[in-house]
Amino acid sequence: MTGFDGSFLGPVVGPLRPASERETRELPYTHFEVLLDPERRLALSTAVNIDGAQLVELGRGDDWHLDDRVPASEQTGPEVYARNDFDRGHLVRRRDPVWGEPAEARAANTDSFCYTNAAPQASGFNQSKELWLGLETLVLDYAQTWRTRLDVFTGPVLADDDPVYRGVGIPRRFWKIAAWSPDGETLAASAYLLDQSDLVEGITREGLVPLGGFRTFQVAVSQIGELTGLDVDVLAAADVRGNEGLRPSPPRELTAPQDVAAGLAAR
Incomplete structure (x- = not known):
């Protein structure tokens, strides 16, 4: 299968699109899709x-490459990541689309190393960063343990005032929405936000990376729509935090490993 299947869970959840007109590039890959902002x-x-019943273990590899379907000038390539403290952070986590027949799994593994699936992320590790990584691991482990299916949506918050580094605006926040169907008919979703603002400021100024710069929050799904301009209405209606449209709860900061599981626990 090529691209993202909107009916994969049973309830239809299409890939997210801008709520208002905006130029984008739709790029299908094996079991996932990237919506590229060329500007x-x-x-x-x-x-x-993610199909937890068909996951395949493959070696990581590190063959990052540009996508020849779009001009190199519309992609953030290797020059942005050279000789600094920015990592090429996978948006679709490498292991998530690696399932199915061997050839299919290998294709997904290779596709995940396309630069269109990366964004600059500060390389420092502390507790909150580990919580974000723990969240990604939890999502995959959940699918694998219960042999179930999940849809995961991830991206940067592309703000107008993001600091520019080597010609590219560096996102200060990243978001993730996990969606699943408890019974094959209804939908559930949980949203998270990573804030790396302090670390980005340090790197873009070519200075020392400050400590304690990552913060991870569980937020209302609707807040992701407000931050990104994406239409998240279907997922917001399935938010495990409930309908917070009139009286939204404040973001809940995740500070301990057990906090990470709270979203998926509400099934």
């Missing part, structure tokens, strides 16, 4: 289908 040279959003 910002980064993904506006990504969407991946």
Whole structure:
């Protein structure tokens, strides 16, 4: 299968699109899709289908490459990541689309190393960063343990005032929405936000990376729509935090490993 399957869970959840007119490039890959913002040279959003019953273990590799379907000038390539403290952060996590027949899994593994699926992320590791990585691991482990299917949507918050580094606006925040169907008919969703503002400021000024710069929050799905301009109405209606449209709850900061599981626990 090529691209993202909007009916993968049973309830239809299409890949996220801008709520208002905006130039984008729709790029299908094996089991996932990238919606590229050519002006910002980064993904506006990504969407991946995960089949926990068919996951395949493959070696990581590190063959990052440009996508020849779009001009190099519309992508953030290797020059932005050279000789600094920025990592090429996978948006669709490498292991998530790696399932199915061997050839299919290998194709997904290779596709995940396309620069269109990356965004600059500060390389420092502290507790909150580990919580974000723990969240990604939890999502995959959940699918694998219960042999179930998940859709995961991820992207940077592309703000107008993002600091520019080597010609590219560096996102200060990243978001993730996990969606699943408890019964094959209804939908559930949970949203998260990573804030790396302090670390980005340090790197873009070519200075020392400050400590304690990552913060991870569980937020209302609707807030992701407000931050990104994406239409998240279907997912917001399925938010495990409930309908917070009139009296939204404040973001809940995740500070301990057990906090990470709270979203998926509400099934």
